Amino acid sequence: MKNLYLCPHCHSNLNPSVKIVLVASHRQRKGLILLSPQLGNFQFVIDDHVAEVVKAGTKVKFSCPVCAADLTSGLNRDFAEIYLDSPDKKPRRMLFSRSFGTHATFVDKGDVTATYGEDVEDYDRINFFGS
Ligand SMILES: [Zn+2]
Known part of the structure; x- marks a missing residue:
C-alpha cells in the first residue's frame, strides 16, 4: 500500500507521484527537496542551491510547496511535521528531524509511537505525542 502524505495545514x-516534495530553506537559500515515502529510508534529493549551505547538523526549515506553511513541529522545534494518511482516514502525525544528517522519524500510531532511524534513541519518545 502506498503511503500518502499530507500537509497538516492545507491537507x-x-x-502525488512517488517522492514527498517539500521546500527546504536555510540562510536565504530555498529549493525543493524530495524525500522517500518509505518510512526508515532517509535518502533524499535536494536542490544544489540549498545543499551548498547545509552541512551535518544544520537545521533546515521545511515548508509546504502548496500553501508555504512552515512545517516546523509545534511539539518539538527540532522536527518538521507532516501527516501520514491512514486506512481509517485518520491522519497520523509524522515528525522527522530537521537536522541535516540526523536520521530520526516518529509516527503517532495512537497507542504506540513508531520510530525509524538510528538516531531516535537520542530523543525521549515519551514527550512526543503527549502520551
Ligand atoms: Zn500546505
Missing part, C-alpha cells in the same frame, strides 16, 4: 497531497 494537500505531498507525494
